Amino acid sequence: TQLLEQSPQFLSIQEGENLTVYCNSSSVFSSLQWYRQEPGEGPVLLVTVVTGGEVKKLKRLTFQFGDARKDSSLHITAAQPGDTGLYLCADAYSGAGSYQLTFGKGTKLSVIP
Amino acid sequence: KAGVTQTPRYLIKTRGQQVTLSCSPISGHRSVSWYQQTPGQGLQFLFEYFSETQRNKGNFPGRFSGRQFSNSRSEMNVSTLELGDSALYLCASSPGTSGSRFFGPGTRLTVL
Numbered sequence: 001t002q003l004l005e006q007s008p009q010f011l012s013i014q015e016g017e018n019l020t021v022y023c024n025s026s027s028v029f030s031s032l033q034w035y036r037q038e039p040g041e042g043p044v045l046l047v048t049v050v051t052g053g054e055v056k057k058l059k060r061l062t063f064q065f066g067d068a069r070k071d072s073s074l075h076i077t078a079a080q081p082g083d084t085g086l087y088l089c090a091d092a093y094s095g096a097g098s099y100q101l102t103f104g105k106g107t108k109l110s111v112i113p
Numbered sequence: 114k115a116g117v118t119q120t121p122r123y124l125i126k127t128r129g130q131q132v133t134l135s136c137s138p139i140s141g142h143r144s145v146s147w148y149q150q151t152p153g154q155g156l157q158f159l160f161e162y163f164s165e166t167q168r169n170k171g172n173f174p175g176r177f178s179g180r181q182f183s184n185s186r187s188e189m190n191v192s193t194l195e196l197g198d199s200a201l202y203l204c205a206s207s208p209g210t211s212g213s214r215f216f217g218p219g220t221r222l223t224v225l
Binding site: 033040041042043044045048088090094098099100101102103104105106 | 117144146148154155156157158161168169171203205207210211212213214215216217218219
């Protein structure tokens, strides 16, 4: 059974600071997805990465996929209160006519104005 | 385009009762999957349906069941509720069996 570990579990920072959160897997990712979940809402997909070493940018968010495809990081530059939420990484496995997401427990980020 | 809708949004039940949760996918989406989210275990996969057929099932007891209708709407049922079933139940839809999932806001179930 694949285990996804996210760190830190909680993070509280001031507006304008930079931060990095991490996701590590016990086995190679099929493909890696990052989600953000705001209170009272479902997770929203931010990015999908497939290739080892891949780097993707989404405005102030930078996603990095490890060369061995077993780890990933999400870096946020100049955090804003709107970045507050639960950041989840997930392995997206697609095969045999089925699709399954295995999630980490997430990093809960609070950005204080 | 309307997003995924889930009803009810909040539900309170007592141990031993059963409950049915409903999910309406985005128009045109034929795949619906269900997840349970708790503080201790995080998000865990329950099952996935495509064209009224269950395609995959997570590691949950038989008290958890689901179905999908011809219009792609889905329901999940939990029988003989236990305190540990208190959770946020999330539904996600997608056009097919692969590709990105779009999540609904969830149903918050509290079992007393």
